[in-house]
Amino acid sequence: MKKDFYTAEHEDLSRRNFLRGSALAAAGLAVTGMAGCSSNPEEPLADAGINGNLPESWDVETDVVVVGLGAAGLSAAIAAKMSGAESVVALEAAPEEDAGGTTRVSGDMLMIPDDVDGAIAYQTELNGPYTVEPELMQAWADGVVGNYEWLTEDLDFVLGDATAARPEFPGITGGEHIKTYYVDGICGMSSLWIPLMEKSDELGVEVAYEARATELIYNYETKEVYGVRTEDGRTFKGRRGVVLACGGFSGNPDMLQDYMASMGCPKPFALGSPYNVGDGVRMAQQIGAQLWHMNSYAASSYNVRAISSDSPTSNIPYPVGIDYILVNGEGERFMYEETRSIQRHGKQKDRGVWPLIPIPSGSHLIMGGQCGANDIFGAITYMTWPVIMEKGYTTNQELIDAGIMFKADTIEELADKLGYPAEKLATTLKKYNDAIDAGEPDEFGRGTEVYASNLFNAAEGTDAIAGDEHGTESLAIEAFPLQKIEGPFYGTEIALGLLNTQGGAKRDGKSQVLDLSDNPIPRLFSAGEFGSIYAYMYNGGGNISEAVSTGRIAGQGAAALEPWDVA
Incomplete structure (x- = not known):
């Protein structure tokens, strides 16, 4: 991945800092010429009687330590x-x-x-x-x-x-x-x-x-x-x-x-x-x-591991398509998947309060063949640790090779790889697909219009408030037709994405x-x-x-x- 932010000028800066840091380390961090630094490291403190955990001598003396x-x-x-x-x-x-x-x-x-x-x-x-x-x-x-x-x-x-x-x-x-x-x-x-x-x-x-x-x-x-x-x-x-x-x-x-x-x-x-x-x-x-x-x-909303199968360091996934669902640790769906777009720093308004969104422990993103064939990372290319530090995987195949994402021909096989009872995940998927075939409404309202207040319309660069300046709800998610989830199947663990x-x-x-x-x-x-x-x-x-x-x-x-x- 190309480090776009890294220029020759910043390379020089990095080199200067490296040399400076190396010099500090080589000198045991007793920096010559630093204000307040004793020329004799064995010289006693100004007031040896001060109570506390003072050392006999200091490795570095300076005005302000940050x-x-x-x-x-x-x-x-x-x-x-x-x-x-x-x-x-x-x-x-x-x-x-x-x-x-x-x-x-x-x-x-x-x-x-x-x-x-x-x-x-x-x-x-x-x-x-x-x-x-x-x-x-x-x-x-x-x-x-x-x-x-x-x-x-x-x-x-x-x-x-x-x-x-x-x-x-x-x-x-x-x-x-x-x-x-x-x-x-x-x-x-x-x-x-x-x-x-x-x-x-x-x-x-x-x-x-x-x-x-x-x-x-x-x-x-x-x-x-x-x-x-x-x-x-x-x-x-x-x-x-x-x-x-x-x-x-x-x-x-x-x-x-x-x-x-x-x-x-x-x-x-x-x-x-x-x-x-x-x-x-x-x-x-x-x-x-x-x-x-x-x-x-x-x-953020939900994240996927991006460095290894046991590291919580993550990136923000954006499935391409709608043939995917989110399931909790019991293999059941728990939310209208697209409502992540109306969350504000991981919180979503619910009955007058803004709790952290519920991403239960052990949850997974389950994708069908269309979503799984497209890399889930790539929409965010300007931030997050894996992106800027160039230490994260960027493609679905890399995630699969690293044991972070799994691929299977059948939902039962995928369930086994993810640690779910095969019949449970299969039942969840069948319930979802059968409802689409029958033209029944989704249990979480997925595919229907969603209105919400306090939204920003990035496309227009304006507050997405319909009507007057304050307080009116606006259209957050337009209605869309659902799509059945069919093989091959892909799955990866998700969790709340913590910014700080x-x-x-x-x-x-x-x-x-x-x-x-x-x-x-x-x-x-x-x-x-x-x-x-x-x-x-x-x-x-x-x-x-x-x-x-x-x-x-x-x-x-x-x-x-x-x-x-x-x-």
Whole structure:
């Protein structure tokens, strides 16, 4: 697969970062010339009597330590340097070729409202009963609205209008103020991450790759944070502060089961970085930080594994044709298959609420000969981990060879390969085909018109609201004739496609991490999806925009502090 986003210029950038990272590793990450770094690694700390888990000496000393290299981490590092921090080190858990978190493989869309009050009204309604303190909503709105000036004037980025989610939920108060953008007008393709990385490199931000942060170094009595320890034992001193921008836990199956089981989706598939394994959550718990929004997520509809038969890393399938059905773990259909088109980030309105769509564990996509003969991947070519990192399969035959998809001449044979009782899957298929032959209505209404509110008409570039400006339902799915499902048959497991998690350490309007009493933990900041403001629903591009704004605020806040080790 061609890596369209990769240019010679970015190849040079990658080479510079690689050489820089290699130099750091070769030197044991004791970076010569870094501000605050002792020329003698055996020199004692400025105050050896400070209580806590301080090391006898530090491997790296710097003004600000940033954990994470997505939009939040890069924004924090850039803002810290632009606010006077002489040195900033960003820790990236992944090797360089996989760096960038979920930002790098996302749609890179920025939701930037043009009015603070409108943004507050809109997001307050999207949060529904999951209330957020007014002062935090105010800070969020100020931050995301302020992104436009920071990106276009301070960083000199060019923002082009996006064609979706302007707003994602028209008809809601304040929605007319919701605008979305892409850097240089490019959807996905790392279009935001690449220029942020270039700006970071230009400003001299140091990056340590394969440096997974697992422990905060801090004063046990005051909780003041002094630095970070990585999984391999290296220590990074943050003289002014530490910013946790390490993403969520979409790559941690245990945490997903703990926090998503109540949502009916204990084992989703992930679209973003597999390096988002919840390290920030563990570090926050270690120091007594308050967690919030742990059950809030952004998702697609249903996904298919794309790398191996045991990896949850996935891609979004788009069957070509209508000779397919979705069946649950018991081999029975459970939904009108095409209604995925009216879902909003994995949620679908049902009796006045927006629950995560029900994709039961052990569900499968069952296709007939027409669908199965056409590759289910390929419609999404500008985002997701397998696409951007070029690590996923792209054809049905590749999926079959990898044991992710199965093909059979009979439905009974396919059932056996998928682990279903043969008679159960055969009965489900016969019921579906017989109803079509008899001209009977589908049990889930498939093939009938579907009307829904809060839709966006991408073809016309307008809100798909029939009649007046607000509140009227519009045609979402036109009526269509059903088609029988006949062999050869194809089947592959599906699960809810998780874009990212929203939960983490609660932070205040200054991006300071809060303890259980809502007091800021000294010198500890956070940014991005790790502790997001989004508690229920959110507008497309909201996570990326919040990552930029909270990263900017965190970096500025950390850089403004006096070093803790001043004699």
